[in-house]
Amino acid sequence: MNRHPLRWSPLAPATVLLLLFLAGPIGYCGYLAFTDTQLTGQQSASFVGLANFRHAFADPAFRNAVVLTLVFTVVSSLLGQNTLGLALAGLMRRASRPVRTLTGAVVITAWVLPEIVAGFLLYTFFERRGTLNALLAWLHLPTQDWLFTLPILAVSFANVWRGTAFSMLVYSAALSEIPQEVAESAAVDGAGGLRRLWHITLPMIRRSIGTNLMLNTLQTLSVFGLIWAITRGGPGNRSQTLPVFMYDQAFLKSLIGYGTAVALLLLVVGALFSAVYLRLLREDT
Amino acid sequence: MRPVRTGPRGPAVAVRRRTVRGRPVLRRATRHRLAADVALLVAAVAFAIPLAWLVLASLDPHATLRVGLPAPPTLDNFSAVLTDEITFTPMLNSLLICGGATLLTVVCAALAGYPLSRYRSRFSRPYLLTVLFATCLPITAVMVPVYGLFVRVDLIDTRYGTALFMAAAQLPFAIWLMKNFMDGVPKALEEAAWTDGASWWQTLRRIILPLMGPGCGVVAIYTFIMMWGNFFVPFMLLLSPDRLPASVSIFTFFGNYGAVAFGELAAFSILYSTPVILLYILVSRRLGGGFALGGAVKG
Numbered sequence: 248m249n250r251h252p253l254r255w256s257p258l259a260p261a262t263v264l265l266l267l268f269l270a271g272p273i274g275y276c277g278y279l280a281f282t283d284t285q286l287t288g289q290q291s292a293s294f295v296g297l298a299n300f301r302h303a304f305a306d307p308a309f310r311n312a313v314v315l316t317l318v319f320t321v322v323s324s325l326l327g328q329n330t331l332g333l334a335l336a337g338l339m340r341r342a343s344r345p346v347r348t349l350t351g352a353v354v355i356t357a358w359v360l361p362e363i364v365a366g367f368l369l370y371t372f373f374e375r376r377g378t379l380n381a382l383l384a385w386l387h388l389p390t391q392d393w394l395f396t397l398p399i400l401a402v403s404f405a406n407v408w409r410g411t412a413f414s415m416l417v418y419s420a421a422l423s424e425i426p427q428e429v430a431e432s433a434a435v436d437g438a439g440g441l442r443r444l445w446h447i448t449l450p451m452i453r454r455s456i457g458t459n460l461m462l463n464t465l466q467t468l469s470v471f472g473l474i475w476a477i478t479r480g481g482p483g484n485r486s487q488t489l490p491v492f493m494y495d496q497a498f499l500k501s502l503i504g505y506g507t508a509v510a511l512l513l514l515v516v517g518a519l520f521s522a523v524y525l526r527l528l529r530e531d532t
Numbered sequence: 533m534r535p536v537r538t539g540p541r542g543p544a545v546a547v548r549r550r551t552v553r554g555r556p557v558l559r560r561a562t563r564h565r566l567a568a569d570v571a572l573l574v575a576a577v578a579f580a581i582p583l584a585w586l587v588l589a590s591l592d593p594h595a596t597l598r599v600g601l602p603a604p605p606t607l608d609n610f611s612a613v614l615t616d617e618i619t620f621t622p623m624l625n626s627l628l629i630c631g632g633a634t635l636l637t638v639v640c641a642a643l644a645g646y647p648l649s650r651y652r653s654r655f656s657r658p659y660l661l662t663v664l665f666a667t668c669l670p671i672t673a674v675m676v677p678v679y680g681l682f683v684r685v686d687l688i689d690t691r692y693g694t695a696l697f698m699a700a701a702q703l704p705f706a707i708w709l710m711k712n713f714m715d716g717v718p719k720a721l722e723e724a725a726w727t728d729g730a731s732w733w734q735t736l737r738r739i740i741l742p743l744m745g746p747g748c749g750v751v752a753i754y755t756f757i758m759m760w761g762n763f764f765v766p767f768m769l770l771l772s773p774d775r776l777p778a779s780v781s782i783f784t785f786f787g788n789y790g791a792v793a794f795g796e797l798a799a800f801s802i803l804y805s806t807p808v809i810l811l812y813i814l815v816s817r818r819l820g821g822g823f824a825l826g827g828a829v830k831g
Contacts, residue, residue, distance in 0.1 A: 253732075258659070260644070261641065261643065262644070264636070268699075276677040279680060339572065341564050342569045350576040359805075359812045360805050360809075361779055361805055362762070362763050363763045364586075364801045367797070368582040368583070368586055371582070371598075372585070380598075381598040408579065469671060469673065472779075493676060498676075507680075510674070510677070521665050
């Protein structure tokens with residue numbers, strides 16, 4: 248093999264780009280989070296140690312954002328995208344071909360649409376004068392102003408609508424790798440559908456479940472455009488997840504240092520999830 | 533691999549046709565298929581409602597927030613938004629920013645993928661793991677310091693600065709995908725080239741890249757789709773209205789015009805979404821649906 252020392256040189260452009268525009272900002276994030284930098288006013292920022300973090304944990308608005316982020320992640324990613332994706336993938340294996348193709352096309356279109364278009368579409372769906380209320384009125388069910396009464400649930404459903412295709416594709420791939428014999432022999436032995444699901448199917452795709460949950464969670468943690476388009480974090484701060492809170496503090500309230508501290512916490516949580524994900528992958532190989 | 537089925541299906545499936553009060557009972561498999569069909573159709577309708585609004589409202593001169601049939605359907609909304617200010621400038625900006633960034637990402641990823649795929653050393657595995665780790669980081673969180681840095685180095689409100697950051701943000705996943713595609717190209721041909729004294733650059737350009745044209749295409753299209761839909765990065769880094777890409781201009785459209793013309797907004801949304809949908813169809817035909825997952829999930 249070619250042992251020339253320059254053989255690693257093709258890595259250079261990518262490495263430079265990654266260091267300058269990704270590692271650099273992450274490092275800068277680690278610095279800014281410990282300063283009181285502001286967008287306007289004072290020019291020189293000073294080092295304030297852990298003050299931003301202490302402030303964050305004492306700040307009711309921050310805690311509100313943490314709780315909403317948890318709700319958003321659990322409802323939309325763990326319960327919504329993951330379970331619905333698995334259900335759709337399982338049903339598709341039994342359904343007839345045209346129905347499978349049609350459902351796949353619709354669900355994937357929702358996924359491929361740009362984030363802001365998806366946000367805009369679901370805004371019209373949940374809005375007081377929108378389609379959801381029109382449907383409910385037609386069914387003689389009570390209507391309400393969803394974006395005012397249940398904003399965090401509305402954006403969570405929006406995220407389910409937009410993100411389920413990913414889980415569906417992951418689980419379709421995983422289910423197609425289960426040998427047919429296993430399920431058939433269990434059926435012959437008299438195991439019902441639910442027992443087969445719990446004792447055979449789920450254990451056999453547990454790796455896919457792990458990686459899918461991890462990727463869904465990471466994806467959901469950083470959702471900004473969708474929420475911004477639907478509610479802008481409001482009304483008040485009732486749909487203000489951490490990314491929206493970060494933007495609000497750093498740019499609308501000009502507290503760059505504080506906003507960056509929030510961003511750093513978000514990065515650390517993301518990094519923890521990524522590390523777990525890497526471990527899962529390593530067990531795979 | 534799915535095992536090959538031999539002989540007729542087992543007794544569990546071969547149910548004889550029975551009748552209840554003269555009507556044939558549906559076979560179990562058929563009943564299951566019908567149930568699955570109905571459940572999937574319900575899901576499909578639920579997912580389709582917002583999409584139906586998009587299509588119907590774009591054809592409706594009096595579109596409201598709810599789904600309704602346009603009477604009569606016209607293309608007025610489309611002709612109203614097809615102006616320089618509303619459609620052509622933002623779409624051109626999107627094309628410049630995303631196209632430039634995609635080009636940069638694919639070139640860097642193809643170069644980086646080569647040594648990572650071909651050489652074994654104690655250096656390549658940590659590099660790959662770092663890259664994989666970076667693909668998972670929430671980029672949203674980095675935007676505040678990126679804004680700060682861009683203000684300092686005077687890259688703020690420039691299209692090439694935005695493209696550079698987008699390229700860097702998409703690069704880890706592109707490297708990972710590219711490396712996996714390159715792993716699939718057999719080594720024998722290059723080894724012959726090496727014995728003939730070819731350099732890495734000649735090998736990469738003459739042998740590897742032509743063989744993995746489809747792989748590069750997939751990485752390019754995937755990268756482009758991700759960038760085209762990205763809202764937060766240009767929203768933060770660009771300020772002048774004449775430099776905004778479609779992902780941000782649609783939002784100012786929505787937020788600033790007191791009475792929103794929903795039909796026009798829907799028409800613009802369709803124009804803005806069409807390229808990525810077409811590109812997605814192009815790629816998924818070639819690689820069967822879950823192309824985006826090849827790198828991320830299977831590792």
